[in-house]
Amino acid sequence: MPDKPIRFLVVDDIAENIMALEALLRRDRLVVDRARSAAEALELMLVHDYALAFLDVQMPGTDGYELAELMRGTERTRSVPIIFVTAAEMDEARRFRGYEAGAVDYIFKPIDPVILKSKAEVFFRIGLQAKELERQRDAMQALARHRDEAMARLKAHTDNSPLGFVELDRDLVIRAWSKGAERMFGRTTDGIVGTGAVESGWIGEESACTLRAWCDSDTKAPRFSAEITPLHQDGHAISCEVYGSILDDGLGRQSLSLQVLDVTERKQGEEVRSLLIGELNHRIKNTLANVQSIARQSLRQSGSLEQFEQSFTGRLQALARAHSILSDATWASAPLDQLIDDQISSGTLDPDRLRRSGPPVELAPETMLRLALTLHELGTNAAKYGALSVPTGEVHVTWTFDRGRLELTWREAGGPPVTPPDRSGFGTILIGAAGGGDDGAASVDWRPDGVVWTISINEGITALRTASPAPEAAPGMSRSVPASLTGARVLLVEDEPLVAMDLQFELEDAGAEVVAVARSVPEALAMAADLTLDLALLDGNLRGEAVDEVARLLSRRDIPFCFVSGYGREHLPRDFADAPLIEKPFRPDALRTILTAVLAEMGRGKVGTAAA
Incomplete structure (x- = not known):
């Protein structure tokens, strides 16, 4: 990296010679390491990278030539440039041996500072360039790694997405086909890439005209959308929403990128909903x-x-x-x-x-x-x-x-x-x-x-394919009323005014007193808490709000109640499954029979017989 220093290595068995070379080489961004023997030099080269090594030819034990040969035999040190330093006269044989051992040059003692600095400068600059190249290489590798990671993430998202991703050129030839598209249309990437979207049978001519119009659009930063019906491999049509973008590679070549969403189930759901609404309308009018x-x-x-x-x-x-x-x-x-x-x-x-x-x-x-x-x-x-x-x-x-x-x-x-x-x-x-x-x-x-x-x-x-046992029939309704409603104080909880009025007339006609009519849960809670009551009639739902709290309050006050509702038992408060249920529309005789039975069970009814 550019902030790391360039390192030179000086190898000489005489400390004064090392100090002299170090003094001549000293400069910014340069570190000079010392070694007094071949073994010490090799240890340093295992730790640091060197732009240049100065080797004294004459050293006891392993001399400079032998050290150079050792360096050339090791992968880590093979490329380190070597300059031999010697005081001996050089004949051709010894010079040849030095170059054969891997030296790039010689410096003779006594050392000429100008020559030393000139030769060292070359390798110093080469070292700087190598560091810069390393930096650029690392930066390029980081960019490539980030690119590969981004591409891998994008591919994973694309492959796992419920959308199908398709890329076409201006002639509507398919250039890319995602795993989502494979799942959606049953066509493999190898089998469809390189073929025409129309020729392959994927889309029809009408859809192709839509896509060609997108390609010919002059809109800047275009974003298109449409509904088309591509074909599955087995031939059935698939309702799709398609979102398109025009991509430019910078060389004047354009492609069309498509994101395809299968909306077949949604379309079928909309059709079924429309059919059900029509059927419901028909049934309601037929019933009326x-x-x-x-x-x-x-x-x-x-x-x-x-x-x-x-x-x-x-x-x-x-x-x-x-x-x-x-x-x-x-x-x-x-x-x-x-x-x-x-x-x-x-x-x-x-x-x-x-x-x-x-x-x-x-x-x-x-x-x-x-x-x-x-x-x-x-x-x-x-x-x-x-x-x-x-x-x-x-x-x-x-x-x-x-x-x-x-x-x-x-x-x-x-x-x-x-x-x-x-x-x-x-x-x-x-x-x-x-x-x-x-x-x-x-x-x-x-x-x-x-x-x-x-x-x-x-x-x-x-x-019936499987004969199931008939459900146990509820006991038939008694035609006699076991007790009278006369004088019973009743709370009527009903949000439908006409139904409330009808119930009130029936109760009063049977001798009961409707002390209050509640049309919302807050009203019902307040009345159930404050009034003296013998009985309550409780609608199963008040303006979309459940009546569970009202039922709990009545139960805590030991006030008997029954539900009057158009809902079935499964839609009423589960904690009160034993409470009587009068289904709407109600029969007056059934209303009186159930209510008097509830009062009689609680010991609040007056003994007597009322007309059915």
Whole structure:
């Protein structure tokens, strides 16, 4: 390095001679080392690098010639220049021996200072140049090392990146192809580098026109982006976002560097999301249209407002429960057995008087909704006029499935004598709609010993591959109310004004006192902490905020509560899985039955009987 001194070595067995040479050679940036013997000189040369060595020819033991030969025989000292110092007259033979031993020159004693300094100056400058070359070499090696490290890092990032890196020349011939591009397109580097992007089948002509336009752009420091659809090796198209930059090598040659991002999954996700939004919109409007039709037809066929409320609410509940089943199945197919179990848990069918048999099948969403209304109507009619209206009656539900066709039979037995109705009501129309039209159909046989309905469905039915045990049905809902709500002080926690108003009317109609309505979690916490309460109705979610804290506070105060929610049990506070759940839309009789049961269990209800 330039800040390190140049070193000369003086080897002489006489100390005065060394001192004289050292005095003549002294200058800045020069260090003169001394050695009194060949052995001492060799030890010094193992430690230091020397630009020049002065060797006395006449030394006891190993003389200057022999030391020079030793130096030439060792790799480390072979290149050290040697000047022999001698007082003897030189004949040709001795001079030749000195040059043969590796000397570059001679200096004769007595020493001429001018000659010594002149010869030493040459080697001093050579030493300086060697140091400078070493510095430049080290700097170049450091630069090369940093370059190699940077290239290695860049290559590692490039190879491991989810992006594909591709470089093309102006003729769109591929010059570089990263590991990411290999993974993305299934094309190896060896197989595609050197081929045209179009000719290789990687991109089409439309994409090539886009890339050529980038190459021909006059924009300074350009940065381009576009969406193209290159082809995988197996031929399928891949949706990609491409970002391009023009590179110049300084010699007038340009290339196009591309960063390619595979957005196929994102595109598919966007398409699925758009499809789902459209499907959701369709289902919501279809559901609203069904509710509208049920409301209009129920009103048209009802003899009184009370009769309308009962029929409409029951049908709406059947539709809502079917939606819950489908929601749990992410709106895929759901088992027929589960639909029948839902009719039992809602109280429409009595499990002790129901006989069913048939192969395990699944129902598509639209078929499920229609059949839910059908079973509700059949069960309601059986409870009012048929087999389930007397203690001895039974209902037999059987079905067969063959070649995509489901044939379900509803047969009643043990009930009062059957007579055909004078006219077909809306319930009969709903039952007949179960077939779904086309080849599907529903027929009825008004047998005196029990009505028989035969329903054929040709679409939306699939066989279950693995028959799983039917879920245990919840017990049917009691039609008697064990206690009264009269005088009960109730906190209503509900953020939907219309629903809150409807609940308040039902509670007050049952004799309860709604002492407060909370529409947010802070309001509910404040009211639950300060008010004297017998009961609370708790929505599962208030303006997007969970109600866990409200439930904990009520529990600490020993205030019974039940959830009123459109959410399933899995979305309600987990710490209160045993709390009763009234699903929206609610049935007034179910609301009263559950609440009076809760009060009776806590010992707060007043003994009595209320109308269902």
